[in-house]
Amino acid sequence: MTLWWAVVAVCAGCYALKLAGLAAPRRLLDHPRVRRFAELVPVALLAALIAVQVFTEQGRPAFDPARTAGLLAAVVALLLRAPFLVVLIAAAAVTALVRGVLG
């Protein structure tokens, strides 16, 4: 699978998922199981993505002090109720800073 195919598949799939919700029969949402599943899956996926992108390299667990510091900066920014973009900038800036200092 080339990168372009992945891009096309994700674009088509994401649009289909959005449309499915607007077009689906209303009573689907009355199922507590459906609603619960939909609430839980993104939480698990996002947490796993954070863990993998911060604490692995080339598919192996790895500790990168700079990225870890960047994630902590994001936590602090979120605790201070900073807006979305400020959280991202704080993470990047601290990562860059620590990387620069540690060389």
Place this chain on the structure above:
Amino acid sequence: MDRTTHRSAAVRDGLGVGLAVGLSGLAFGASAVTAGLSVPQACVLSLLAFTGASQFALTGAAGAGGDLVAASLGALLLGGRNTLYGLRLADLLRVRGPRRLLAAHGVIDETTAVALAQPTQEAARTGFVTTFAALYLTWNLTTLGGALGTSSLGDPGVLGLDAVGPAAFLAILWPRLAGSAELRGLAAGAAAVALCASPFLPPGVPVLLSATTVLVVLVR
């Protein structure tokens, strides 16, 4: 408040959220190019996928040299929450035919949040349309800017751009974690599963595997 006030409040909400969140397209464009996508690939994702978490998920896994099928599946699983937003918005928007095809593209976290926060149905529709328009425009322009800027920059690790994707995920996750100990437990479990599985499975697959932790919570 009368109808016009409700509607102008909805416009204000929509513009504010749309412009502020849209700026983080800069981060997406930058991290996409960092991950090895071309500038056109980054822009096509923002134009046609137009859902931040899925876009970051695909580029993050691609950057780790991961299996692209698993990476795409992960992105689509994340996109599945837009289906639920659509279910909730359908009654508010009441769109049919070609307008429904267009409105569907705008069914994402931010437009749903603004629409559901409005006091009347009319204001909800205004909020949805305004957020969609402002965010779509800003997100795509800043994606292009971030992608072009990074591709002419050299080594993006120096700027700490590899931390932007995880920070974006954390920011999306934060309100949910703050409100529920059960969800915090689920998040910790999913992260642990993905990390423990990562030496044994191709990149991208551990993230999919982590979704099984949901079953544990559901069965309990």
